[in-house]
Ligand SMILES: Nc1ncnc2c1ncn2[C@@H]1O[C@H](COP(=O)(O)OP(=O)(O)OP(=O)(O)O)[C@@H](O)[C@H]1O
């Protein structure tokens with residue numbers, strides 16, 4: 037079976053002082069190869085936890101993950117991750133960062149040079165390849181992180197708010213870049229975001245999660261990602277359906293937040 | 305007294321140069337750099353940059369005061385020095401029968417260490433005869449003035465006045481460019497005026513220290529050349545530091561990576577860390593002897609804990625997202641160690657190395673003070689036994705310069721080898 041399958045995953049954190057947090061409860065999801073899923077939800081609903089389980093950094097207390105038919109038991113090069121920030125290696129140049137995966141596999145420079153150069157071209161960093169990481173802006177650093185992940189040619193790319201720390205303009209450019217790379221490479225992508233617009237623009241499918249316990253609240257199939265490829269994203273945002281969807285989902289998340297607040301007040 | 309005066313001079317020069325320099329700068333017009341445009345400067349740490357002119361003046365002031373209080377030829381102004389040359393005073397001797405007679409004491413004050421010829425004087429008339437005396441500057445001398453007198457203290461004679469000023473036993477008067485005191489036994493104690501300058505044995509002039517440096521650089525000191533003394537100290541530091549790093553860094557890594565190692569060594573490291581290396585000297589001497597082995601073991605122990613803690617902190621400080629990223633890029637444990645953990649720990653290790661080198665340099669000098677045949681510390685302790693203050697000061701200055709030099713080299717190495725430090 038090809039694709040990623042998340043089967044009845046629950047995650048329960050035991051707290052040191054007794055008690056526990058049910059971060060995820062019975063989450064099930066199937067992703068076909070090449071699908072782009074965006075995940076939205078109020079803070080603390082278990083998005084990062086879910087992604088860490090898929091990446092293999094955490095073992096779920098119940099349930100299991102399968103990728104292309106085999107179980108996921110730990111981190112592996114088949115599942116690449118793009119972090120919000122702080123994951124680049126400052127002691128390496130841009131090129132060394134991007135070629136990290138191939139080098140760890142024991143490839144020789146002749147084997148990976150073309151791929152790395154091509155990816156640096158795609159993310160527009162050809163002129164910066166010998167620069168140190170700390171000499172780059174935040175947006176450039178995220179492009180390096182993206183290129184590094186792609187250079188390793190993973191089957192699944194996991195992104196935890198990869199554009200969260202960027203300014204609006206850079207963010208929009210990066211969104212186009214993600215769409216373009218997704219179409220070109222046909223990777224399976226899970227993208228966590230806090231921005232409803234971003235989730236709508238980039239997700240072929242959109243998952244809205246609810247907190248306490250973390251679970252899937254609703255799922256949408258969206259047309260905008262296909263529209264956005266090769267087109268100005270602002271044009272997509274003018275689409276009447278885009279506005280309706282945005283209002284609907286924003287309202288839903290607001291309701292959830294209010295419910296959380298209400299519960300907190302009730303408890304107090 | 306002199307100390308207080310030096311402090312007053314120092315504060316005056318500090319405030320004076322601040323005042324003069326700001327006046328000059330104000331007259332020249334203000335510079336328009338970014339900092340000068342800040343309206344909030346008090347409390348803004350970034351607006352405080354060391355005033356390099358102040359640094360230069362500070363060093364000059366130290367030499368100026370040093371020279372002024374030691375009579376240096378390099379410095380144009382001096383505080384009054386000791387009285388030097390010939391002087392005299394008279395004493396009035398009273399015989400038991402009440403007769404009085406005056407006699408003169410001719411004094412000659414010379415610099416200790418220079419040739420002095422006694423003064424030639426005729427004994428004079430009366431029953432009290434004239435005397436001569438030679439005294440070193442800053443010293444005093446007991447004058448048995450009645451040695452040559454016709455009526456002596458044994459006969460019941462006594463001194464009743466100096467230069468016509470009456471004096472009694474235990475009293476003193478100013479006379480002969482100094483102070484004359486009548487001792488309990490009735491003799492005269494003559495101390496020529498000391499002035500405010502310091503005696504070379506206390507504090508030699510800068511040129512004396514520099515002269516010693518030239519001399520020792522040429523001839524060596526205590527069977528070894530200056531370079532051998534300094535080289536041996538450096539070699540010991542290097543040996544101890546390298547040994548401490550070779551053991552400490554892997555130990556620190558192990559403590560950062562394994563709970564068993566951390567649990568096992570935590571009590572030892574945390575216990576040894578606050579024990580100053582100097583406190584270990586006696587034990588190290590008992591165990592390893594006073595010669596090279598003992599010193600290197602001591603320096604090894606001085607560097608060991610610092611390097612262990614630095615390496616442990618370097619490993620603990622690695623951002624977990626970097627480790628996660630490396631794993632999902634397919635790196636093995638060994639590759640993560642080699643490409644992520646070790647480079648990530650280098651800035652911490654460099655900080656530790658700088659501290660360790662400083663501590664080792666201080667410790668080696670102290671260990672050489674205790675026992676050594678060669679070394680910077682040995683030079684100053686040997687010189688102090690012969691009261692060769694100029695060599696002691698030369699040694700202290702060299703120790704300071706070398707310690708500073710080591711730190712500068714480490715900082716340069718750090719900038720070259722870990723350019724990403726503090727930039728992530
Ligand atoms: N190591 C842990 N130990 C205990 N509780 C944890 C741990 N990690 C996460 N949690 C809890 O699990 C819940 C989900 O956390 P998670 O980080 O997955 O949320 P999130 O949806 O990513 O939130 P955000 O949008 O703020 O990033 C939270 O209530 C959090 O407090």
Ligand SMILES: [Mg+2]
Pocket residue numbers: 083084085
């Ligand atoms: Mg999160």
